[in-house]
Amino acid sequence: MDEKIQNLKIMGITKRFPGVLACDAIDLEVGENQVFALVGENGAGKTTLMNMLMGLYQPDEGEIRINDRKVQFHTPAEAFAAGIGMVHQHFMLVPNMTVAENVALGAREFHSLGRLDLGGAKKRIKDISARYNLPVQPESYIWQLSVGEQQRVELIKTLCFGARFLILDEPTSALTPQETEELLDLLRRMSEDMSIIFISHKLQEVTSLSDQVGILRHGKMVFTGPTSAQSPAKLAALMTGHEVNLPKNECPEEGGLRMLSIKGLKVRSDRGFLAVDGLDLAIHSGEILGLAGVSGNGQKELADALAGLRPVESGVIDLEGRNITNLSPQEIISNGFGYIPEDRNHEGIVPSFSIKENLILKDFASPEFSQGPFLSLARADKYAQALKERYDIRSPSIKTQAGSLSGGNIQKVILARELARKPKVLVAVYPTRGLDMGAEEFIHTRLLELREGGAPILLISEELEELMNLSDRIAVIFKGRIIDTVRGCDATLKGLGLRMAGLVDGAEGGAA
Amino acid sequence: MRKSLAVIYVFLVSLAAILAAVGIGAFVLLILGADVVTVYRVILTEPLKDLFGITEILVRAVPLILVALGIAIAFRSGILNIGAEGQMQMGIIAAAAVAIALPTLPKYILLPLSLLAGALGGALWASIAGALKARLGVNEILSTLMLNYIAAQLYGFLLRGPMIDPAEIQMGSGTPQSVRLPKAVWIDRIIPGMRLHYGIVIALVLAVLVYLLLWRTTWGFKLRAAGAEPKAARYGGIKVERCILSAMILAGAFAGLAGAVEVTAVHRRAIEGISSGYGFSGIVVALFGGLHPAGIIPSALFLGLLLIGADMTQRAMSVPANMVLVLQGAVILSIISAKMFINDPYARDRFYRFVSRRGNEPH
Structure with a gap:
């Protein structure tokens, strides 16, 4: 043997x-x-x-x-x-x-x-x-x-x-x-x-x-x-090589303008069942709303529907008073919607495009980067170079293929593009999944900065510690509905875990 | 030093690919009992020995460049157009029909009009497959391929029926061909006695325009993004279905234009066999040229050389001219294999190690 x-x-x-x-x-x-x-x-x-x-x-x-x-x-x-x-x-x-x-x-x-x-x-x-x-x-x-x-x-x-x-x-x-x-x-x-x-x-x-x-x-x-x-x-x-301090959201005061509100949303999955089934949610300016849940409970469909990438069966999505339900992705983007998708390698970037091209993926046709039918490559170069430095994207040049970067750097490209557009609301889906601590720290810091600037963030994650560190409030999604919402600083691992399994005991945390 | 090794590696792989293609051809020639060295010498050098050979290469290169430009746009936009052959035939029909119907128009109107009609004919034909793909997700390889058969039958029918030269019926010979096109629609030839025509200028100008379209305009950005990763393009707000349809229409327009140029410059009447496989060879040219205009032009010239050379070997050495098809196939196989090697980090690593071990041996 x-x-x-x-x-x-x-x-x-x-x-x-x-x-x-x-x-x-x-x-x-x-x-x-x-x-x-x-x-x-x-x-x-x-x-x-x-x-x-x-x-x-x-x-x-x-x-x-x-x-x-x-x-x-x-x-x-x-x-x-x-x-x-x-x-x-x-x-x-x-x-x-x-x-x-x-x-x-x-x-x-x-x-x-x-x-x-x-x-x-x-x-x-x-x-x-x-x-x-x-x-x-x-x-x-x-x-x-x-x-x-x-x-x-x-x-x-x-x-x-x-x-x-x-x-x-x-x-x-x-x-x-x-x-x-x-x-x-x-x-x-x-x-x-x-x-x-x-x-x-x-x-x-x-x-x-x-x-x-x-x-x-x-x-x-x-x-x-x-x-x-x-x-x-x-x-x-x-x-x-240095002390890592994952930044934390100190427990905040309540209030703020209602920026994104979702009412009675129903969205079908690829397989045809109602993955989001009458979901209500409101996100206010200056807050990070964490969405906890076991993956497969409608998170993907919810994010897709918000971004206009999946048809909404019924219900209303309202962004700063404008109804954006079932608008085209282009219209939703131009309403100030930022989105960090779950599939960073194939949805968040075009892998065969350069870093530069990916950084202008949503804005290539804007007056900033085009002149009539032509692209303004020189301005795109300058813009991409600045973002590469500001977001510490590690690559030989802005002409490097985005798909050849490491996961952390790909995520930085996406983050740079979305944040530089100064979104009115940002939806981030599993933004640190599979990333190392350095990248995680960087991304968390940037998300908190955006929050400081007043833009609300819907943070969809499975990492309960990430949610508890960053969120002002945590909503739990189960079978396509929000079954409970708790304040971030009141949340416990055990309580969230029970809710994610579909159990609401009401023993801890107040519903918001 | 290591960076230059990477360049050497790519060069060596490409060289091996060329040798492999030549080797496959040689193998087939050996089976045919031909003198391999002489055949290759004739194919590769004989056409270059006089002006006639060189101009004929250019004549072949014109439709190849035009078709390949369209193919490159389609492939870059994520839709595989195998239907250039049929689109070209529809272009020939449309261009000839307009020219025959309006023979009294002056040249500066009739010629552009006829070329435009050719482009439209091809575009219309391609739009069928494009719309099926964009609306219903019908596989474009199947639909374009099948549309080729329909186009071929339609072409044959028109030349035997509605568009046949009345003289052919009177004489009773019944050759399937249209009347000679009015002179006002002829594209002029550049050198007396040679077939080389100003269509080459059209092809070269369009090559530059295609480069600008794909890499310098917002439309081209959209097309390339939709082709490279439709999911990300959709996420970025690009309407992918619209890109697919417009890329297919453009590809068809280029194939149709190739047909229109061919009929107005070379044959000057619609006859059978004008397209003669250019629609398929155009795919080879586009791939060999790396789906880039700067690569398509030399690769079209190279294939033109092979086509003429093969004709010459057929006459001189009774080796069938279809040998070119074997060589085309061998070229495609070699390119694909070479790409695999160039992109394989492990193969590359073995090469570096091999070289550096040699370098470290005592001299």
Whole structure:
């Protein structure tokens, strides 16, 4: 049988790309049944390091040892053969195939003379799902599964390939808080059988799960040691190189003009049911209204309907006294509506367009950036350059393709565009999902600044701490309706959690 | 030093792609029992040996450039127009019909009118597929392809029936062709005795205009955004359906204009086979040219060279001129493969490592 991986060492690994030192003499050691958390901001070199462990890249210097024997992987297949399996941040699954087919696809042993041994694959899936208590139906199609379930399929797939050492690249970045909890429990159980490298920048997860932690900053390992001795705040400071203070909304006074009001709103989902079902909400100037809820309770449809991207079945949306229900996106934008969409990579930006082009995406036809039918490229250059500096968008130039940026920088491009337009109201959907602490801090600061300036913000999020830090009031959405609203400073994790599950006990917090 | 490596890498991949295309062609030629080296020499150099060959290349390049410009607009706007062949035939019919119906008009009115009619004919034909896509989401590859068949039948019917040259009926020969177009609609030839005509000027001017449209105007910005990421375009307030329809109409207008120029400058009557695959070769030219006017012009010239060269090899060495189609196919395959390699960070990394290891060896 395959030998257990008792010890994996990375010794002095260096990797250069044209113009960049991605990994600089990195040392790392993972012992038997250990969970090693690899922490760092976007672009610190975490994924590059792991790709070298998986044989996708070759290190320029240094070596990798397994059980004190030097190994060299030229392809991912060789890494798999040595028992190392990786679950990538972006799932590598074929949506219109079943779970069993996806597993059989990558495992040679289930291929025989041009046929797939699906029976064998199903049996293996059942064995593994029973062993680790990972419920999955081998016959389900991937597209039918939720993100959390797809994550499980990725894990099972990796285990079916015979992984005895797991690498997970930001496994929780797309999960809901509930799914994250389940995954962490699962990984705890799995660590009794194998070692795990867990890449994350969510420090709560790191402290709750890992034995050892390593912090990468700009390609250098700046810290390694046992996790138990570290607090999240200490880790955050090491990760970013400075003290991180997520800004807070000090508990505010009530009142302000009603800017955006929504009455009896009904909106259908893609699948045709009423995802928003008689929703009422009012947002006042100078306030951040947090919208809490388990994802899939109508948040996406609500935001789309507000932006004019989805038809409103009935009800009224009123922006500063003007009825904007079912207006075109263009008309709603010109009424001063700002929108940070959930899908930042494909809706918030045109990925193949330059940063500059994305910054003027909503205004290219305005007199500022056009002259008759022509674009005023020189003025757009100047504008984009100024925003790039003001919003600290890290890229070689404003002509860089926006799609090539990291998630945090993409979000900064979107934020820059929306805030520079001085919106009358801003809707932000999961604005910090998957981002590192530095980016999160930056975005929170900017949202609070906008609030100071008097513009109301509808903040849709699943991160309860984010909501509690920023919101003046928190409304809870459940099955397309607001079931309760509480003051931000009165909200508790427990109370919000109960309400998000559809329970209103009325025991705490006052309805606004 | 590393930056220049990136340039070298792209260059080497492109070189390998060209060699692969040449290799596939060579393989087919070997099967045909032809002398590979001589065939390539004839194709690539023979047309360039005299003025006639060079002007003929340009004659072929004119419709290729015009069609490819339209294709580039459509592809950049997110709609794949495979229907240039049919749109071109509708352009030929419309241009010829206007010229035949109004033979007494002076040249400075009739010629522009006829070219405009050609563009409109193509635009109208393309708008069917465009509207189906924008309104109902009908796959444009299917609809444009099918409209090609309808256009071909309509074209054949008109040339055999309503538009046939009465002389053909009198003589009883029945060749499917229209009467000769009035002189007032002829596009002049540039060099006596050669077919090269002023349509080349139209093509070059339009190439510049297409560049300006796509990259310098707000309309072009809209079209490119709608094509690159419709979801983000919609979010940004752009009416994507309208972009799709207008891009398709423009593409059809360019194909129709290509037909109109071809009939008024080269053939001077509507006959069968004027479009002769330009509608499809135009797609190759557009892709090979990177969907950019500055790339489309040289790639149209290159394909023109292949077309003429293949004609010559057919005459000189009895290798079928359809070999060009094989080479076209090989070129497309190579371009697509080369793009995969150029965009693959892992392949690029292996190349850098290979080079730097060589560089570090003791001399």
